[in-house]
Structures are given as structure tokens and as C-alpha cells.
Amino acid sequence: MSRRPFTPKVVAANDLLDGDAVWLTANDSWTRDMGAAELIEDEAIAEDRLIFANAQADRVVGAYLVDAEATEFGPAPVHFREAFRTRGPSNYAHGKQAES
């Protein structure tokens, strides 16, 4: 069986206290701007980073790997669900879209 080729990822999670969407950066901190996250191009590194994220239980909840692509503004979401997480809901200007 052929495996699907690895596509670039970022590590996403929710902030423990606020519940807000956050992403893991290259220097092991968490950012609320996906563009500042670490884009991981290698599958083994992605798994390693996810293990690191899951050990950050005092900071974040529910870490997972999400597809992302490189843009001039840093990693950007590929799927619409993850795009919503970078903005907030569409019915009110709440969440991240209200903070910028």
C-alpha cells in the first residue's frame, strides 16, 4: 500500500486558560498568530514536535498536527476549519479577527 506523501504541518492546540487557538513556534513558545508558527516539513520532526506539545499540559490542551502551507506571511492554513481558527466565527467579529 502506498502511503500518502507527507505534507507540511504546524502544531495547533488551544490555550489552557483562554481556550483560544494557538500554534507552536520554532523556539518552543505558543503563538496566537499562525503565521509565526513553525512550519514542519519532515514527518519525524512533526511527530517529535507533537510529543513536545502534548507535554506542555500546563499551557495548552488538545495539541494536534494540522496541514499548512508556506506563504510570505508565514505558515497558512490549508483547510477551511483551520482557517476559521485563525480568525474566529463568521457571525460576529469576535475572537482573533477582533483583536488585530
Added chain:
Amino acid sequence: MYHYNDFDKAFVQERVNQFRAQVERRIDGSLTEDEFKPLRLMNGLYLQLHAYMLRVAIPYGTLNSRQMRQLAMIADRWDKGYGHFTTRQNIQYNWPKLRDVPDMLQALADVGMHAIQTSGNTIRNVTADHFAGAAADEIADPRPVAELIRQWSTDHPEFQFLPRKFKIAVTGSPNDRAVTKAHDIGLRMVRNAAGEPGFEVIVGGGLGRTPLIGKVIRDFVPQADLLPYLEAIVSVYNLLGRRDNKYKARIKITVQENGIDDIRARVDAQFERLKGEWGGFDQHLLARIEQSFAAPEFKTGGLEKFNAGREANPAFRAWTDTNLSAHRHPEHAIVTVSVKKHGATPGDATSDQMRALADLAERLGYDELRISHEQNVILPHVHKSDLPEVYATLREHGLATANVGLISDIIACPGMDYCALATARSIPIAQEIATRFDELKLEHEIGPLKIKISGCINACGHHHVGHIGILGLDRAGVENYQITLGGDGTETAAIGERAGPGFSADEIIPAIERLIEAYLTHREGAEETFLQAYRRLGMAPFKAALYPEKEGV
């Protein structure tokens, strides 16, 4: 309505204190998320796409003005100034911070409310006909029994870890407004030949991935036997229900796989075992509960102001035509306040709106409010002479939309705007449909029509029982909306039939428009509703309208 006794108060307070300590231990690192998650879910706290979400139980949808004001206060103080009324008659706050949740639960406890068993594999908040205690067509008020079920099911030691969640709905009326046939257990109040009150018990209904209409397990259970009989059903399910596969764990699958006759035999045997253990205490309790649901003393005073108001103000007249229902007292009416202003989020009320509703209830509504599973707010008892004033006040607060039961009175789950489980958004679709048909000024001509939208297969938006159901899915990374037709959530319950391939977000509104055009073309007259026309004509003309390019191929 029911007021907490000392036992209720002590129990809820203890849970608040417990959860406060649990949150502290989570934040200081003593509890891992794996340890904390079941504890927060037991208290209604979810983690969603952008934030935590707190789901607060509104048992059988009944509130008083003080409780509604407290919900408004909570929205202002710890959330973003609004709350979302749900299809289980609950309210959800979309933006709480973890540290604040114990204070929110304390504020709820202060007015006799909680968020217990609004999540998890337990018996969830019991729902009821939102016109209970007021409807002209009612045999009796189902809320005392609903409260009894709440007390029995809350923290029931045997039923905290069921195979899956378990939902019970009760109606006291032959006209089913509580969707009893789509619940794990539906209870329909009936009287036997001797005129004694009891319940038709329906089991194994449900929506979600495998939509099924419930089956009658017993056509008459005397009221005195109800709790032991319910306990028998749930305990049979607890042992027999599948725990190997989440998607086959609901009682509807247990009934489907074993057959209703097998389940009935097991339940009967269990009921015989249990019955003797009850000793009648529950009936003693029920008698006490019934006292607290005594109907208010309805005032009288003539209908001149009401009739004059209808004469003078066409907008008021239109509102009374759509938003009132028959009350058991001839001078009163049940007011359904539409929380579905065209273009607004279905079921969202601001704190100002909540306070306005609380004031109206207190001043002109015998201090009672209800939340409907259709995400509206009910003033169950209003003297008709007070309706012009009620209407004027609702208007000031954007709550006077005359659309109840019409195409823009849409049920929509939070969908992917909030929900971590969603596969597509539902709110924007509801907003666009309502806005579009308001522009067309067609909704009164179209008449009674229920559109229900879910943002995933779990069907919180009840799409299977919408006359038009819309299910949002993810098709290869794009939002896609499937249409079902002919669903019905009432006593003539039916699961809608899928019309064909789904539509993109851009295509779905024009598709609904074509569907409505087809209905208006084919109906026999304004008296034939969309659902009746669908039942007479079948899928073909609607399918042709939805997929015109396929015609003649």
C-alpha cells in the same frame, strides 16, 4: 415553578465547590487534561474551536425572570454579552475563560441552576413541550413529571457511565412539540379507558448518523409506575448497549439490533424486579413537585385593547397572526418571541434582550419564561389585553419579528463557527436564507415551513426532521450542503429523504429558492403546506427543481 429545596441547594453548591477545586488543580498542574476532561464535561464545560463553551441546563426549558436576569448578568460579566439557546432548551456561552467558570457556576447555583449532565454519557437535561402548562390542547402539565425525572436522573449512581448519552423528552399534549419520537425515550401523556393519567413510552428514536423514529415499547404506563419503568429501560440499556463502537452505542441501535420485542421483554422483567423496591416515595415527591407547578391565577378583563390594537396596527396584527398560540385560558395567549430576526444568528439573545424578556415576564407574564427547542423564547401566559404593550416592548429590543413557524424561523446548530465537531458552518446559511426570503417578501405567502440546519452528521440542528433539512459536510476540503425533504418532528414524525447531491455554500441559497418556487407552483392552494404538498407529490417535482440540468437527460 419548581424552586430548589435545601437538598438541591446543598448538592449543587457542593458540585460548584468541587469544580472550583478541580479547576485550581488543573491550573496548578496537579491534574492532567486527561484527568480533568471528564470532570469538566460533567459540569458542561467543552473546549471548542476558539474557546471553552459552557452549556447550562434549563430543565424542560422553564425559567423565571430572576434566572433570566442572571443569565444576562453571566453573559455580560464573563462572556461577550450574549447567549445561545439550543435545541435542547439549554443556553450556551461561547467565550468563557477557564478561571471564570467556577464563578459562573456559582452565579447559576445562586438562582437554582447548574450545568450538570449537559455533557457526557449520562441522562441529559430532560426536555418538554415549551407550551407546557399553558397549551389549550394539553391533557396535563408535563413539567412536574419532567422535574421528577430531573431529580431521579441527576447524579443517578447507576447511570453516570452509560454506553452513550441519553435524552428524554416529555409532552402532555397529543400535538407533539417536543420531538418525542426522536429521543432515546419519548413520553407522551395519555389517559387510559378509565381516564387515569399515564404515558405512552417511546424508545429508540434519535437523529444523528443513524436517524430512527422511536418505537412504542408500552402504550400505557400508569403515572405511578413511570420512574421504575424508566429505570428498567435505562438499566437494560446500560448492560445491553454496545460499548465497542461509539456509533452503535445509542439505545436506538440497541433496539434496532435486538428488536423492540426483545427489549420490551427484558424491560418488563427488569421492571417487575425493580417495582417493589420503589415503595411509592417518588409519588410522594411528585405530589410535592406538582404543588409548585400550580397554574397562576389567570386574570380576566376583556379583550378590547387586543382587538383595538389589531385594528389599528397591521404590524401588530401580523405578529399576533404568526407568534401567538392558543392558551387554555380564553383571555390569554402563548407568545412565541422570535429569536430569529432576519439575518441574525438563530437562538442568540443579547443580555439586553434577556433582561427585556425577564422584565416582560415579571410584569405581564406571571413571571414565567420558556426556551423552545426551536431556539425561541416563550412567554407562556400573557393576557391578550397586554399584548400590544408586550409587542411594543419586544419591538424596542429587536424581538418582534413576525416569523414563527415560517421559513426564516430556522433551527441552526452552532456549526463550524464554534463547534469542534462540525464539518461545515450552519449559521451563515440560516442567516442568508432568512435574509433572502425577507427581501423577496415571500415568507407569509409560503406559510408554515420548518428549515433545520446541522453542521455535521450528529444532527444537533435536527435536519432529519426539518420539512427542508440541510446538512453541512466537508467534501474534499470544501463546505457542501445536502438537502433532505419531508422530515417531520411532530406526532406524525418522519425522517427526511435525501434529495440528491449536495450544493456548495454559493449554490445552497438559490437551490432553496428553486425548491420554494416549485412548491408555490405545485401546491393546490395556500392551505396546502410545503410538507403536505411534499407528501402528496413525492420527491420528483422538487428534485427536478433542485437539479434542473438533469431534466430531460
